[in-house]
Amino acid sequence: MRLVQPPPARIAVMVPADMALADPAGAAYARIVATSLQEQDIPAVTDAARPGDWRLTLGVQRGGATMTPIFALITPSGQEEGTEQARPVPLEVWQRARPETWQFIANDVAPRIAALLGRVEAARRQSSPASLNNRPGRAALIDVIGAPGDGNQVLAQLLRENLGKLGQVVQESAVGADFVIRAQVNDRMASPKARRIEIFWLVQNARGEEIGRIAQQNEVPNGTLDRYWGDVAVVVTEEAAVAIRDVILNQSGRR
Numbered sequence: 001m002r003l004v005q006p007p008p009a010r011i012a013v014m015v016p017a018d019m020a021l022a023d024p025a026g027a028a029y030a031r032i033v034a035t036s037l038q039e040q041d042i043p044a045v046t047d048a049a050r051p052g053d054w055r056l057t058l059g060v061q062r063g064g065a066t067m068t069p070i071f072a073l074i075t076p077s078g079q080e081e082g083t084e085q086a087r088p089v090p091l092e093v094w095q096r097a098r099p100e101t102w103q104f105i106a107n108d109v110a111p112r113i114a115a116l117l118g119r120v121e122a123a124r125r126q127s128s129p130a131s132l133n134n135r136p137g138r139a140a141l142i143d144v145i146g147a148p149g150d151g152n153q154v155l156a157q158l159l160r161e162n163l164g165k166l167g168q169v170v171q172e173s174a175v176g177a178d179f180v181i182r183a184q185v186n187d188r189m190a191s192p193k194a195r196r197i198e199i200f201w202l203v204q205n206a207r208g209e210e211i212g213r214i215a216q217q218n219e220v221p222n223g224t225l226d227r228y229w230g231d232v233a234v235v236v237t238e239e240a241a242v243a244i245r246d247v248i249l250n251q252s253g254r255r
Helices: 023-038 091-096 099-127 151-165 231-252
Strands: 011-014 054-063 066-074 080-085 138-145 169-171 179-191 194-205 210-221
Touching: 011 023, 023 054, 023 099, 066 091, 066 099, 080 099, 091 099, 138 151, 151 169, 151 179, 151 231, 179 210, 179 231, 194 231, 210 231
Parallel strands: 011 054, 138 169, 138 179
Antiparallel strands: 054 066, 066 080, 179 194, 194 210
C-alpha cells in the first residue's frame, strides 16, 4: 500500500495561469477559494508555495456552452492526490469574471475539498505503521490531586492497572505519550453528615488539547475516605478507565 504523505500544514492555492482570465480576476478567484477553504478549517493561503506546502491548482474544462472548474490537490513532492470539480458555469457568466461567480464556485467546492483531505488523512492513518490506527496509543497518567486520605496514590495506581487490563499502554512520563491524563478531586461538604466527592479526569492529546473530560461524583458519610479509599477507589477507577479508553479509541480512529 502506498504511504500517503501527512496532511498539509498549509495549502497554497495557485493563481490560475491558463483559464482565459486576466491576472486581477485570476488572483481574486484564488483568494475567494482560499477564504472558503479557511471557513472549512483548511489552512489555505494564496502565497507562493513554500517547501513542504501542498498545492491546490485551479483549472477549468470547457464543454460546449459551459465551463467546469477543476481543482487538483498536489503533495509537496508533486504527486496528485485527487481532484474535485464544481458545478458547471455558463460560458458567458464565466467570461464576465465577477466576484459573485467565484464565490458561488468556492462555496460549492470547498466542502468537497475538505472531504477529499479527510480521505487522504484516513488513507495515511491506514497505511502508516506509526499511526494510532495501527498500534495502541500510549497514555501517560501524570497526576491525581486533591483527594483526601490515600486517594491520590490509590486512584492513580488503580487507573493505570485498569487501563492496562483494557489493552492500553500506560506510562508515568509524558515523554513520547500520545495522550496525557490528569485528575482533580474535589472534596466538598454535602450536608452535616456527608461529603460530596467530585472527580474530573482530563484527557489531552500530545499537543495539549483537551479531547475528553470524564466527571464522577458521589456522596459518602463523613470520615469514610479520610484515610483509605479501599473499594471506592476500585469502583471509581474501573468506571473511569472504560470512559478514558473510549476517548482514546475514538481519537485514534480505531472505533
